[in-house]
Structures are given as C-alpha cells and as structure tokens.
Amino acid sequence: MRDEAVLRHSNIWRPETIEDIQTKAELGRYRIRGFSALRSRVLPSFDDLTFIPCTLTRVPLEGYREKCSTKTVLGTRFAKKPLELDIPIMVTGMSYGALSYNAKVALARAATQAGTSTTTGDGGMLMAERENSRVLIYEVLPSRYGMNVHHLRMANAIELTVGQGAKPGTGGLLLESKVSDEIAAMRDLPAGVDQRSPCRHPDWLGPDDMILKIEELREATDWQVPIFVKMGASRVYDDVTLAAKAGADVVVVDGMEGGTGASPDLLMDHTGIPTLAAVCEARAALEDMGLYGEVQLIIAGGIRSGPDAAKALALGADAVYVGTAALIALNCNKPIYVEDYHKLGTEPYACHHCHTGRCPVGITTQDPELVKRLDIDEGAERVVNFFHAMTLEIQMLARACGKADVHDLEPEDLRALTLEASMITGLPLVGTNVVFAGGPGWKKSTHR
Amino acid sequence: MVRQVECTGKTTREINQEIRRLIGDGEQEIVVLRPQARHNLGVAVLQPVKLVFEGSVGYYCAGMADGPSVEIRGSAGWGVAEGMMSGTVIIEQNAGNSAAASIRGGTVVVRGSASARAGIAMKGGTLIIQGNCGYMTGFMMQKGTIIVCGDAGEALGDSMYEGRIFVGGSIAEFGNDAVIQELTPEDREFLTSTLTQYGITSARPFQKVVAGRRLWRFDKKEFATWREAL
Incomplete structure (x- = not known):
C-alpha cells in the first residue's frame, strides 16, 4: 500500500539525479545531447531586469508612430566595408551538418528578407547559403572544416571563432548519424564518424598569435571586411580586452545559455557565465580601453525575445545573435509529428535531441525524409x-x-529586480536606488 | 622577366599589395628581397606564379595559397602555407610550429626540420620534412600525406582520422590511436617518386603510421545505449 509518509524524495538524490547516475552506469561516459542549458537552478538573466519608461522626468515617443531607428552598423574600426543591417538581430553560426540544408537556406532567406545577416558555422560555406544571404559572415574555426580561401573572400565579414557559449574551451561535436556522405566530403572526414572537433586553432594559440592571425585574414581579404572575434563567455573582461587589443572590429560574446547541436551535457549546464553577466563585463572592458563604440559588441546566448535583445542593447550590446530562437521559429519543439518525438523518448517543448540527427521537424537532421518536413519558404517566412x-x-x-534609435537605450533605462542582478549589472535595485556592489558596471569600471 | 619587390622600408600591407599588383600585371616570377622575417607575406596568392622570398619569413607566409610555386630561401615562422589549397611551398631551412596546418592540397617541403604540430589537421596534400619533426606532428590529421625523413617527436599522429605519415628515422612516441601499418608497393613507389621530385634521397627504410580508427566513433554498444537511453 502507498504510504506518503514513507515515500519521500530526497532533495539530494532526486529522481533525475538517480536516473542520471544509472544512465551513466550504462553508458560509461558523459551524456551527450543538444539544445541548451537544462539545469534546474534558474540562472541570473535578463528576466531579472525591468525597463523604467518615461513618466514626468522624460518624454516618450509615440509608441506606434514616431520613427525609431533600428539600423545597425558593425565593423567601423578597420574594415573598409562595415556591415550595415536593418535590425540589431543577427543569425548566429550554425553549421550545415548540425542543421539541414532546408534549415540553412531558410535562415539565409529569412535573414536577407529581414535585412540582417547569417553565419556559416563549423563546416564550411554552403553555396546555397551564400546565394540566399545578402550578408554572410564566414566563420574561421579551430577545425577549419571546409575552410576555403575563395569562400573566405566571398564573405561580408569574417568571424574568428575561439569558442561558443554552450561549451567554451571545447570543440564541436557531430555524431555519426549526421556525418552523411555530403557532410563528410565538405569536412574532409570519413563518412559516419563521430566528429569531435578540436578546441584550439591549428596555427595559433594565444592572443599574441591572434594579432597575426587577424592580420593574415585582413591581408587575405584586402582589409575590406570586418573581422569578428567570437568567444564563449568565460573570463569575459580579460578576453574582450585581449580580443579588442588584437585588432578585432567586432567582439562576440556568447553566454552559457547558448545552444548547440550536440555537446556533453555537463558543459552546457556547468561551464561559462550567463549572458547577463557577460554583456556587463564586455562593456566594462571596452569602456576601460576607450574602445566602447569603436569596437562593436554582439551578445549571444539564450536571446528569446525583443525584451531580451533590448536589455542587451541597453547594457551595451550593438546587436544580438539568435540561434535557438530562430530554430524554434522554424518549428523546433513544435507539437507536430508528435509520434516521432515519442520514438526518441522525448516530446514537444522538451526536446533536446538535435544530436541524434532524428529531428522530427527536419531542422537538425541530414535524413532526406525528415528534411522534407521543413518547407524552406514557409520556414523563412516564420x-x-x-x-x-x-x-x-x-x-x-x-x-x-x-x-529615437534603439541603440540609444542605456543602463539608466533599466533597474534590477533582484539583489543578484543589481550586483552583476551595477544597476540600482528597484525601490532602493542603491547599487549593490559595482558589478563590472556600466560606468567607468572599477573592476581593475 | 623576374620582377623584384624590395621589403626594406615597407609595411606588410605595402609588400603584399605590390606582389598582388605585379601578379595582376601578369608577371610570372616575383622575387621578394629582404623579407626580414615579416609576418603574413604572400598571403592568399591565388595564381600559378613563382614567388621567391630571399630570406626568412615570419608567421603564415604563403597562407591560404591556391596555385603558386613559392620558395622561401631561409626559415619560416608558424603556420607556413596554412590552409593551402594547391601549389608548392619549399622552405630551404627550418619551419616553425604548425607548418602546413590544415592544408587541403598542394605540397610543402621543409628542407630542414619542422617544429611542433607540423601537418596538424591536414585535409589533403603532402608535407615533406627532410629533417626531423616536433611533437604532435599530424595531430588530428584528416587526409593527405606527411613524409618525415628524419626523426619524429612525441605524440606522432595523435587522433588522426585518416591520412598517412611516413617516418624514415625514429619515432619518439605514438599519439593516441596512431598505429604502424605495413607499406604497400604503391606506398614505396609514391615515396620514391615524390622524394625524387624534390631531389631528396633517403636510404632509410620508412615506417608508415595511420589511424587505428578506434576513435572514429563511440563503441557500438555505447552507441546503442546512447540512442536508446538519452
């Protein structure tokens, strides 16, 4: 007979903890999955901030009428041709391999129609992506999969990728089922291997080398296009300082909420720092160098909505990257083909099985039958x-x-809803007008 | 006619622009004088010209080349010919770390010795090292061939996917999953013809190192569990 007094769950040995141990007892290794951080403890986030709009002290613009520019210019420091985008929302790098052909092309078309950019990812340039993108950013990654100087010279910007938010300090992962003949050929790999990408670039190691690497990329492209440096959010203040000093036009910082097609799950849940903290440290670093505004800042990692993006802009970003949110717009986790979610042991709204290559909605798969489920034009429209x-x-x-310009949003437009967020951001806690600790701050930093 | 580019008093940008301008004018042979170990010289040369550097060069010389025939009459810094797609790069003396990193085609010849991580992440092409090579040579190599006429350092061929490494001298240590394989008659023929082409004679018997392929994928039992359980 069920006795509630006897049947008690431990807060230490919770059902999911027990399941995790028993799964690893079968596997003999860490668990691998896709998507994003799933840790049960809530991370400090943009949800911990609120805007304080105009009242008597300031005058608002008419919400539905007056002009409010969203034009975004990136790469004004050294490049002859900075990127000019209509909106401060960009599509982040996701490889052809991690994503299906239809997903890549849909994102390219969508970015072009929305007046923004898309990015290649760890696997080289898909020609259809180039053809469908007005503005395409070419990633130069540690793996150099598909690296091709002709493609590099076709790009509108170059992103030298040091790491990503989902798994900073670690290389990419693409499991057997997604390494199709075509993907393998593009990456010069044997078909059907579990591809584990390197985490270090093959021809440079530290920031001093990176200065030379950036110069090489500029020479290869005649100093025409902006060079971005992208990093997972870790020691953000120091990393942004080093990247800016190395000559980056644009620094991209990807917080720990960032998604991925496949990763050891512990990395997503237990490495990196949240995007909220990352943007504050990054801005402080650029301000301390006197380069805030000259080196543009792109923030990524779990950006879900306009409010998230607006808060990132107010805290110091010039633009945001979206990845997972764009995939969700494409139908990721939508309750269609529900039986196929169940076959994977998952369900809509809780699916993180990008790594299996069996994506029920045709986004993170190389299976031709599944890919057909994503109509390119309909997906692009969404x-x-x-x-x-x-x-x-x-x-x-x-x-x-x-x-009158979204880039004029500033920290003064925000307040912290929690003590923690006040400490991280240096924003006053609501109701107190007191900043609890300096954060790295949005004024001249006292971090160093 | 051979055209000369004098490096003294010029920036890397100016030197590279001059090289590009001469190539654009249809010059077939360009000699770069007194490079003084500058970095990033002759980057992304995409035409089948002959390019000679009369002295040592710094990082990434002839990086991302597609087609040229490059001679470096001295030593080269890190990442010489990195990412090359086709062409030939010959270094008369030694090469720094990551020589021929991630090349997809062409041939790189180091007449002296190469430092660490030579031929790292190679995706095709051939790297010939007449002397010795440093540690982690051929690390995560994907395709192509490395020939080391002298001795190989530690962690040789660590985590290779495919490709082959021939070593004429001793091997200090094998990297993860690097294994010895018997040379085939085709291998011997390839070695003789390739080395002869670059005027290299080696009487030493070569060993061949390839991927053991144990790192190609997770164990099948694991995979089944992964597929079912996660």
Missing part, C-alpha cells in the same frame, strides 16, 4: 515574422524610454 516581431518589441521599449 523566421522573418519572428524577427519583425522582435524588432517591434525592441522599438516599443525604446520609444517608451524616449529613444
């Missing part, structure tokens, strides 16, 4: 709609704060 919605949300918040 992503465009989502980007438009995000843009309107950002503008709505900016106008309410009296800003």
Whole structure:
C-alpha cells in the first residue's frame, strides 16, 4: 500500500539525479545531447531586469508612430566595408551538418528578407547559403572544416571563432548519424564518424598569435571586411580586452545559455557565465580601453525575445545573435509529428535531441525524409515574422524610454529586480536606488 | 622577366599589395628581397606564379595559397602555407610550429626540420620534412600525406582520422590511436617518386603510421545505449 509518509524524495538524490547516475552506469561516459542549458537552478538573466519608461522626468515617443531607428552598423574600426543591417538581430553560426540544408537556406532567406545577416558555422560555406544571404559572415574555426580561401573572400565579414557559449574551451561535436556522405566530403572526414572537433586553432594559440592571425585574414581579404572575434563567455573582461587589443572590429560574446547541436551535457549546464553577466563585463572592458563604440559588441546566448535583445542593447550590446530562437521559429519543439518525438523518448517543448540527427521537424537532421518536413519558404517566412516581431518589441521599449534609435537605450533605462542582478549589472535595485556592489558596471569600471 | 619587390622600408600591407599588383600585371616570377622575417607575406596568392622570398619569413607566409610555386630561401615562422589549397611551398631551412596546418592540397617541403604540430589537421596534400619533426606532428590529421625523413617527436599522429605519415628515422612516441601499418608497393613507389621530385634521397627504410580508427566513433554498444537511453 502507498504510504506518503514513507515515500519521500530526497532533495539530494532526486529522481533525475538517480536516473542520471544509472544512465551513466550504462553508458560509461558523459551524456551527450543538444539544445541548451537544462539545469534546474534558474540562472541570473535578463528576466531579472525591468525597463523604467518615461513618466514626468522624460518624454516618450509615440509608441506606434514616431520613427525609431533600428539600423545597425558593425565593423567601423578597420574594415573598409562595415556591415550595415536593418535590425540589431543577427543569425548566429550554425553549421550545415548540425542543421539541414532546408534549415540553412531558410535562415539565409529569412535573414536577407529581414535585412540582417547569417553565419556559416563549423563546416564550411554552403553555396546555397551564400546565394540566399545578402550578408554572410564566414566563420574561421579551430577545425577549419571546409575552410576555403575563395569562400573566405566571398564573405561580408569574417568571424574568428575561439569558442561558443554552450561549451567554451571545447570543440564541436557531430555524431555519426549526421556525418552523411555530403557532410563528410565538405569536412574532409570519413563518412559516419563521430566528429569531435578540436578546441584550439591549428596555427595559433594565444592572443599574441591572434594579432597575426587577424592580420593574415585582413591581408587575405584586402582589409575590406570586418573581422569578428567570437568567444564563449568565460573570463569575459580579460578576453574582450585581449580580443579588442588584437585588432578585432567586432567582439562576440556568447553566454552559457547558448545552444548547440550536440555537446556533453555537463558543459552546457556547468561551464561559462550567463549572458547577463557577460554583456556587463564586455562593456566594462571596452569602456576601460576607450574602445566602447569603436569596437562593436554582439551578445549571444539564450536571446528569446525583443525584451531580451533590448536589455542587451541597453547594457551595451550593438546587436544580438539568435540561434535557438530562430530554430524554434522554424518549428523546433513544435507539437507536430508528435509520434516521432515519442520514438526518441522525448516530446514537444522538451526536446533536446538535435544530436541524434532524428529531428522530427527536419531542422537538425541530414535524413532526406525528415528534411522534407521543413518547407524552406514557409520556414523563412516564420523566421522573418519572428524577427519583425522582435524588432517591434525592441522599438516599443525604446520609444517608451524616449529613444529615437534603439541603440540609444542605456543602463539608466533599466533597474534590477533582484539583489543578484543589481550586483552583476551595477544597476540600482528597484525601490532602493542603491547599487549593490559595482558589478563590472556600466560606468567607468572599477573592476581593475 | 623576374620582377623584384624590395621589403626594406615597407609595411606588410605595402609588400603584399605590390606582389598582388605585379601578379595582376601578369608577371610570372616575383622575387621578394629582404623579407626580414615579416609576418603574413604572400598571403592568399591565388595564381600559378613563382614567388621567391630571399630570406626568412615570419608567421603564415604563403597562407591560404591556391596555385603558386613559392620558395622561401631561409626559415619560416608558424603556420607556413596554412590552409593551402594547391601549389608548392619549399622552405630551404627550418619551419616553425604548425607548418602546413590544415592544408587541403598542394605540397610543402621543409628542407630542414619542422617544429611542433607540423601537418596538424591536414585535409589533403603532402608535407615533406627532410629533417626531423616536433611533437604532435599530424595531430588530428584528416587526409593527405606527411613524409618525415628524419626523426619524429612525441605524440606522432595523435587522433588522426585518416591520412598517412611516413617516418624514415625514429619515432619518439605514438599519439593516441596512431598505429604502424605495413607499406604497400604503391606506398614505396609514391615515396620514391615524390622524394625524387624534390631531389631528396633517403636510404632509410620508412615506417608508415595511420589511424587505428578506434576513435572514429563511440563503441557500438555505447552507441546503442546512447540512442536508446538519452
């Protein structure tokens, strides 16, 4: 007979902890999955901040009428041709391999229609992606899979990738089922291997080398296009300082909420720092160097909505990257083909099985039958709609704060809802007007 | 006619622009004088020209080349010919770390010795080292061939996917999953013809190192568990 007094769960040995140990007792290794951090403890996030719009002290703009610019220019430091985007929302690097052909092309078309950029990913340039992207950023990654100087010279910007938020300090992972003949050929790998990418670049190691690597990329492209440096959020203040000193036009910082197609799950849950903290440290670093505004800052990692993006902009970002959110707009985790989610042992709204290559909605798969489930133009339209919605949300918040340009959003437009967020951001806690600890701060930093 | 580019008093940018301008003018042979170990010289040369550096060069010389025939009459810094797609790069003396890193084609010849991580992540092409090579040579190599006429350092061929490494001298240590394989008659023929082409004679018997392929994928039992259990 069931006795509630006897049947008690431990807070230490919770059912999911027991299941985790028993799974690893079968596997003999760490667990691998896709998606993003799933840790049960909530991370400090943009949800811990609120905007304080205009009242008597400031005058708002008419929310539905007055102009509010969203134009975003990146790479003004050294490049002859900076990127000019219509919106401050960009598609982050996700490889052809991790994503299906249809997903890559849909994102490219969506980015072009929305007036923004897309990015290649760890596996080389898909020609259809180039053809469908007005602005394409070419990633130069540690693996150098598909690296091709001709493709490099076709790009509108180059992103020298040091790491990513989901798994800083670690290389990519693409499991057997997704390393199809075509993907293997593009990457010069044997088909069907579990591809474990390197975490270090083959021809440089530290920031001093990176100065030379950046110069090489500039020479190869005649100093025409901006060079981004992308990093997972770790020691952000120091890393951003080093990247800016090394000559980056744009620094990209990807917080621990960042997604991935496959990773040891412990890395997603237990490495890196949250995006909220990352943007503050990054801005402080650039301010301390006197380069804030000259070196542009892109923030990534778990950006879900206009409010997330607007808060990132207010804290110091020039633009945000979205990855997972764009895939969700494409139908990721949508309750269709539900029986196929169940076959994977998962279900809509809780699926993180990108790593299996059996994506029920045709996004993270190389199976031709599954890929057909994602219609390119319909998918692109959903992503465009989502980007438009995000843009309107950002503008709505900016106008309410009296800003005629979304890039004029500033820390003064925000307050912290929690003590923790106040300490991280250096923003006053609501109701107190007191900043609890300096954070790395949005004023001249006292970090060093 | 051979055209000369004098490096003294010029920036890397100016030297590379001059090289590009001469190539654009249809020059077939360009000699770069007094490179003084500058970095990033002759980057992304995409035409089948002859390019000679009369002296030592710094990092990434002839990086991302596609087609040229490059001679470096001295030593080269890190990442010489990195990412090359086709062509030939010959270094008369020694090469720093990561020589021929991640090349996809072409041939790199180091007449002296190469330092650590030579031929790292190679995706094709051939790297010939007439002397010795440093540790982690051929690390995570994917395709192509490395020939080391002298001795190989530690962690040789660590975590290779495919490709082959021939070593004429001793091997200090094998990397993870690097294994010895018997040379085939085709291998011997390839070695003789390739080395002869670059005027290299080696009487030493070569050993051949390839991937043991144990790192190619997780164990099948594990995979089944992974597929079912996660």
